[in-house]
Structures are given as C-alpha cells and as structure tokens.
Amino acid sequence: MAQATLTITMPEQVWMWQVSTAYPETTFRMLEAVPGAGSGFALVRLTGADVAEAVDELDDHPQVSNLSIAGRTDDEATVYFDTTAPLLLFSSRESGIPIDLPVEIRDGEAAVDVTGSREQLATLAERLEQVGLRYRIERVEERPYESQLLSERQLEVVVTAVDEGYYDTxxxxxxxxxxxxxxxxxxxxxxxxxxxxxxxxxxxxxxxxDSSPERLEDRLASD
Structure with a gap:
C-alpha cells in the first residue's frame, strides 16, 4: 500500500474555494463526508475569528442546503449540511480510494491524506484533474500494514509498557x-x-x- 499527502486547490466555482478564500483566517475542518448520487453530506468544524460570518455565508451559498448548527462558540462552530458540489467525495468514490478524514481546508486549499494501491492513487490523480482540481504532492511512500511494523510479541510488550507507565515522566x-x-x-x-x-x-x-512539489504520477512512477 502507498500513502500520499496532497494539497488540493479547489476550483473557484465551488463553495469550498469561495467561502474559505472570503475568510482566509478561518479553518474549515471536514470531520465527516458522505457522497450521494448527485450530492453529498458534510460535517464541518470552523475555527477562527470570522466563524459567525463564514457560517452565514455557507448558509446562503447556492451549493449548500439544509445547514444546521451542531455547536457554536465565539470562535468555533460545527455545522452539517448537504452540498451539490462534493468534488473531493466524487473523486474519492470513482477512484475507489477513501480520503482520510478529517480534511483541513484553508484559503482555497485542502490538505488531504489518502492510502491505497499505486494504481488507485494514479486513478485518483486522473480524476482530480478531470474535475478541475489542481494538486501538488507533498509526500508519497510505501506503507506496510501496522501488523508488519511490529511482531505480535513486540506489540504486546510495547502496549503493556505504555499501560504500566514505563514511558511516563x-x-x-x-x-x-x-x-x-x-x-x-x-x-x-x-x-x-x-x-x-x-x-x-x-x-x-x-x-x-518531503516538501518537493512533484506531480503524483511522476512520484509513483519513479518509486
């Protein structure tokens, strides 16, 4: 399996770009996301100085409907809503590779982690380009299953050491x-x-x- 970290630039015509660039000091953290047939459901936490204004703009956006507030303070709000432009969700579904949540969106860019086969990552890259999502690769590497990292005995000893306070200070x-x-x-x-x-x-x-901004296909091909 390979794991990649991407920074994806949203198209200017979608709500994620429009609202996040209107409030660049506000962070939009997508906690849950479920794609439907032609729309998607999202649970998003907003943090920053302009949270109230950003929530109001989300609520008024034509690509957002049924917005409800799950929790709110002066500098944080958690909202859930339906959207007709879940481009990340559609790209993930059609490439067969899940996007690791949460996804952090700020000033028009989303930081995305994905894990899958190299073929799936290449398909995701193609799909992102097809729907107008520009990206740069921050990191891509082979990632063995966790069971391959430690033996069962090593895992047992490490977990017990943590539980017993061996690593406490x-x-x-x-x-x-x-x-x-x-x-x-x-x-x-x-x-x-x-x-x-x-x-x-x-x-x-x-x-x-690795901060080298290479294309995903090039990194996949060279490894």
Whole structure:
C-alpha cells in the first residue's frame, strides 16, 4: 500500500474555494463526508475569528442546503449540511480510494491524506484533474500494514509498557517491574523493547514530509 499527502486547490466555482478564500483566517475542518448520487453530506468544524460570518455565508451559498448548527462558540462552530458540489467525495468514490478524514481546508486549499494501491492513487490523480482540481504532492511512500511494523510479541510488550507507565515522566514502572508483569526475563524485555522502539522511531523519521512539489504520477512512477 502507498500513502500520499496532497494539497488540493479547489476550483473557484465551488463553495469550498469561495467561502474559505472570503475568510482566509478561518479553518474549515471536514470531520465527516458522505457522497450521494448527485450530492453529498458534510460535517464541518470552523475555527477562527470570522466563524459567525463564514457560517452565514455557507448558509446562503447556492451549493449548500439544509445547514444546521451542531455547536457554536465565539470562535468555533460545527455545522452539517448537504452540498451539490462534493468534488473531493466524487473523486474519492470513482477512484475507489477513501480520503482520510478529517480534511483541513484553508484559503482555497485542502490538505488531504489518502492510502491505497499505486494504481488507485494514479486513478485518483486522473480524476482530480478531470474535475478541475489542481494538486501538488507533498509526500508519497510505501506503507506496510501496522501488523508488519511490529511482531505480535513486540506489540504486546510495547502496549503493556505504555499501560504500566514505563514511558511516563516520571516513570511509574521500571524495566524489572515490566518484565515481571509480562512474565519474561529482564534481558528479553529490554531486547524486545529496543527492537520495537527501533522500528517505531525509524518509521517516524521516514514519515517526515518531503516538501518537493512533484506531480503524483511522476512520484509513483519513479518509486
């Protein structure tokens, strides 16, 4: 499986671009999104100084209907509504690759994470271009299943170490106490933790984003 992070620029004719660029200091975080036959449902949280005005503009937008407010404060509001222009949802559905939520939209651009096969990612790229969504690739990499990162034993030891407070500051559980809790030798516990920590840290470093703005197809083809 491959994982990609994209920054997608919305077309000027859709509500996401129009409202988010009208209020560039407001962040629109799409929490839930469900595509329908010709429309879509969205649950969106808005944060920023102009939340009230942005919600009013959303409510008045011709591509938005049935807007309701689920929660509201001076600088935050959560709303849900139907829209006739869910381009991201349609692109995701037609390429067969889900978009990881939440999606953050600000000043006309959406930060999107997707995970799928390289063929699915290439199909998504084609679909984005077909509906007028410009994008730049921030990162693309192979991502093994989580079960491949740690063995079952390593996972058990790491989870137990967290639960028992071994990684707390100050530490609530010593290595000796952790080994006793697991019923294994202290040396075995130490070695298992070290190998698991090595895998986790290397994964973390590997996932530091690459800012090179290459096209998705080019990155997929070159890897």
């Amino acid at each position: 100050p530490r609530r559980c010593s290595l000796t106490e952790l080994a006793d809790h697991l019923g294994i030798a202290k040396s075995t516990c130490s070695e298992t933790l070290h190998r698991a920590e090595e895998a986790i840290v290397k994964r973390f470093v590997d996932e530091i984003p």
